[in-house]
Amino acid sequence: KKFLPQTIELTTMGDRNWAVPSDAAPQIFYYRKDLFAKYGVEPPKTWADFRTAARQVEKAAPKARIATFFADDASFFQTMAWQAGAQWFSTEGGSWxxxxxxxxxxxxxxxxxxxxxxxxxxTAPSYSPEWTSSLKAGTTLGYLGASWSAGT
Known part of the structure; x- marks a missing residue:
């Protein structure tokens, strides 16, 4: 009763719970408010807005990017797929x-x-020197990550 129904759903198959839900942190887009203002970009509210804002950033500062897609971090992609309604795990005929x-x-x-x-x-690797230095330099304006990533 102390877990969100959405987290219970992720760990339940059929009528049986298979795991204790953990780390159900919401995903957040952290962004540099100062740089968004400098480039005249509004914080995106939808994925369509995100693409529009990315274009605006690229036009205003050709070496800057709105964020990074971490190809080396499957959980990054997984959270976005789940947000879109993906269900990667199920049972069929008594098997996973x-x-x-x-x-x-x-x-x-x-x-x-x-x-x-x-x-x-x-597409810098996650938490790499390339990525962290781009955040410090202001050439990467934002970060898509979990709520516990504040301060990254």
């Missing part, structure tokens, strides 16, 4: 089924592949 090819996951993959292809996000 893992499927990452559902429509929601494909939609998220297509979105981010487009952002990468169009050069609108960085």
């Amino acid at each position: 089924k893992v499927d990452t090819s559902d429509p929601a996951t494909k939609k998220v993959a297509t979105y981010w592949q487009g952002m990468i292809k169009d050069g609108l996000v960085s």
Whole structure:
């Protein structure tokens, strides 16, 4: 009764709970308010807004990017797929089924592949010197991460 229903759902198959939910932190877009103001960019409220804002950042400061897509961190992509309604784990015929090819996951993959292809996000490895120095230098304006990432 002390867990959010959404976290219980993630650890339940059929009528049985298989794990204790943990670390159910919401995902947040942290951004440099000063740089958004400098470049005349409004904080995005939707993923369509995020792409528009990314274009605005790139036009205002050609070497800057709105954020980074961490290809080396599966949990980064997983949280976005789940937000879109993906369900990677289920049971079928009494066995576990893992499927990452559902429509929601494909939609998220297509979105981010487009952002990468169009050069609108960085692809620096997570927590790398390249990434952290870009945050300090202001060439990466934001960070998509968990609520516990404040101060990164």
